[in-house]
Amino acid sequence: xNIREFSENLQNIxxxxxNCFSDYQKATGLHCLExxxxxxxxxxxxxxxxxxxxxxxxxxxxxxxxYWLEKLEDPAQDFCLLFESHSPDHSKGQCGDYQNRPSLCRxxxxxxxxxxxxxxxxxxxxxxxxxxxxxxEERGKQATEENTPMLVTWSYRLAQLDPALxxxxxPMNQAMKMALEKVALYAQYQERP
Ligand code: SF4
Ligand code: SF4
Numbered sequence: 011x012n013i014r015e016f017s018e019n020l021q022n023i024x025x026x027x028x029n030c031f032s033d034y035q036k037a038t039g040l041h042c043l044e045x046x047x048x049x050x051x052x053x054x055x056x057x058x059x060x061x062x063x064x065x066x067x068x069x070x071x072x073x074x075x076x077y078w079l080e081k082l083e084d085p086a087q088d089f090c091l092l093f094e095s096h097s098p099d100h101s102k103g104q105c106g107d108y109q110n111r112p113s114l115c116r117x118x119x120x121x122x123x124x125x126x127x128x129x130x131x132x133x134x135x136x137x138x139x140x141x142x143x144x145x146x147e148e149r150g151k152q153a154t155e156e157n158t159p160m161l162v163t164w165s166y167r168l169a170q171l172d173p174a175l176x177x178x179x180x181p182m183n184q185a186m187k188m189a190l191e192k193v194a195l196y197a198q199y200q201e202r203p
Pocket of ligand 1: 049050051055090091092093094104105106107108111112115182
């Protein structure tokens, strides 16, 4: 599988993930806060290099590879450079490439995981929990493996495409830079005479 086929297959999984997690938020009423960008402002958000390939290929196709490599050489901010801030404290904003955001960004709001008794447990972003305390508790009690998008299920789907998709995660800016370098190398050997 070449890098473009890989990226297309990954984007198909990304789309399924988005539908699954946003349908769950709609069905449970546990919505993200409007215009919120607090998770993007967190320097601990991580992605694997392969997860950032769709973004990197898009930048290559738009002739923005050099621009982004330079921008990421010595990033002035420790949180994701794709974040477009709409407030001085960066609590509001949006993703600069929402279609190609990596898996963690799709699962952060509300997701299921297994506790030590292998019971499905709901993990809810603290800002959503603060806004909907009673609903959060109620939905937490109702969570089952069958009715909740489970982190492990989606990690497994990604690992089936390539185990490297869930291994070796880096801070966002580092993962982005490494993916852009990978695409630059690929382009040199595969797509140019
Ligand atoms: S990729 Fe987008 S959604 Fe993810 S941290 Fe960066 S700006 Fe936020
Ligand atoms: S997951 Fe939480 S921090 Fe992130 S956008 Fe939604 S409400 Fe905001």
